[in-house]
Amino acid sequence: MSESRACRKCFMIYGDDVKRCPVCKVPTSETHSGFLGVINPEKSEVAKKLEERSNVRVLCGKYALIVR
Numbered sequence: 001m002s003e004s005r006a007c008r009k010c011f012m013i014y015g016d017d018v019k020r021c022p023v024c025k026v027p028t029s030e031t032h033s034g035f036l037g038v039i040n041p042e043k044s045e046v047a048k049k050l051e052e053r054s055n056v057r058v059l060c061g062k063y064a065l066i067v068r
């Protein structure tokens with residue numbers, strides 16, 4: 001079993017006990033891969049690309065690259 005879960009909409013990674021994303025209110029998934037750490041989303045070009053892909057504002061934190 002996975003040690004973490006990722007939001008299906010915003011891709012943010014949470015602990016295994018989080019069944020719904022507190023930001024998006026959608027179910028999280030145990031099936032995810034890849035890892036992206038965002039420290040300063042205002043200056044990060046990668047964070048801007050993730051925002052375009054997910055249509056959700058990126059915050060500081062851990063993100064999955066692929067969520068199934």
